[in-house]
Amino acid sequence: GDSVTQMEGPVTLSEEAFLTINCTYTATGYPSLFWYVQYPGEGLQLLLKATKADDKGSNKGFEATYRKETTSFHLEKGSVQVSDSAVYFCALRSRGARQLTFGSGTQLTVLP
Amino acid sequence: NAGVTQTPKFQVLKTGQSMTLQCAQDMNHEYMSWYRQDPGMGLRLIHYSVGAGITDQGEVPNGYNVSRSTTEDFPLRLLSAAPSQTSVYFCASSYSTETNSPLHFGNGTRLTVT
16 A cells, blocks of 8 residues: 655754755555645645656745655755744655545754 | 634543534535544544545544535544544545645644543
8 A cells, every 4th residue: 555654753953954854655656745744733734746757846945856766755945944843744645546645744843 | 715624623522422523615625534643643544525425434434423415514523532532633625536636734623532
């Protein structure tokens, strides 16, 4: 079945540091890949997505590239801010699947 | 833009009580779903619906019932609450079940069962 593996947290960075959160997946066919962000006390919000190999999703300075050869979708940001502190979830949806499959989430804390 | 609206935000139940968590969306989405979020376990799918009158079980359906009488509403019923159902519950919807159709989430209901 489908599965998503994220790097374990928590991750603590200083403001303006470079961020990478690793995500790898197992799926049949060619899934669409997503990153969601959850701020404290809120629901998940779509951060970015990619729907085919080599696509790059980007939003709010975050980027992730769909790498079929390594089955990865790592999230990156060049310079994090305190306001980026949140939990980040990698997810996928396979063709014909009735649900998204989520990773376990990575807690990011950015210190001023 | 209301999006996905969940009520209540917080609820405390005693073991054995029943209640309904409400979910409504105003985006005319066909697909709706319920997840629970527990520490260290990510999100787990409870039930989902691909349209009015159609529901199906997810990964952890036991102890929960759903119905979908309208496109807009997808309530989740706990028939006899148990402490193991203490969790944060999220309702989510999407335009379709196409692979590139992202989920839109409500802000959650935090449920405590004592």
